[in-house]
Amino acid sequence: MGEYFLFVESDTPFDEGMTLPGIDEGEILVIRSARRKRNISAYRQGGRIIVSIPARMSKADERAIVPEMIAKIRSQEESKTPTEQALAKRIDELLSELAPQITERPVSVAWRTMRERWGSCTGLDQTIRISDRLKLAPDYALDYVLFHEAIHLRHFDHGAEFTELLSRFEGSELASAYLDGYEAAERALAEPVELKKLRTK
Numbered sequence: 001m002g003e004y005f006l007f008v009e010s011d012t013p014f015d016e017g018m019t020l021p022g023i024d025e026g027e028i029l030v031i032r033s034a035r036r037k038r039n040i041s042a043y044r045q046g047g048r049i050i051v052s053i054p055a056r057m058s059k060a061d062e063r064a065i066v067p068e069m070i071a072k073i074r075s076q077e078e079s080k081t082p083t084e085q086a087l088a089k090r091i092d093e094l095l096s097e098l099a100p101q102i103t104e105r106p107v108s109v110a111w112r113t114m115r116e117r118w119g120s121c122t123g124l125d126q127t128i129r130i131s132d133r134l135k136l137a138p139d140y141a142l143d144y145v146l147f148h149e150a151i152h153l154r155h156f157d158h159g160a161e162f163t164e165l166l167s168r169f170e171g172s173e174l175a176s177a178y179l180d181g182y183e184a185a186e187r188a189l190a191e192p193v194e195l196k197k198l199r200t201k
């Protein structure tokens, strides 16, 4: 089920939220701006895509243009995102280099929509999942999470052995700072109160 928010930024009359067909992931925020006469812009802000359109744009035009803008943003992001094969290869490299005693390799590595965690490793079926919030992250932050989850292939908890292995990753402080900063920014950009009233079913 799609979640689609219509948020009236300017003094234009209050509008009803609606659901757009074909949009079924993440949050889309459409801002009708009185200041914008002609320009349409779209950009990513945390987990959201914000589409800014002129206040006077018709509903029909909005329905046509918003999905187009979203598709454009997603395809741009997709082209910069490492493939799941690349993630698996990177895990192999990190383990070979930093923890050669871990000979296990994941059966699969997959991107997942995860808001509460950066990654997960299921010891039982050797599956690693990485939060899609890392799709555009710098290499050192992604590597740090990949290595963390890869150590879990052998060590299920965060005990002494786990910690020793993880400490072999250089730049873990920088990576932690990036991840903490990302989470802080997400909290700061938390859904405005007005949006909650407009959420559609």
Ligand SMILES: [Zn+2]
Pocket: 148, 152, 158
């Ligand atoms: Zn862990």
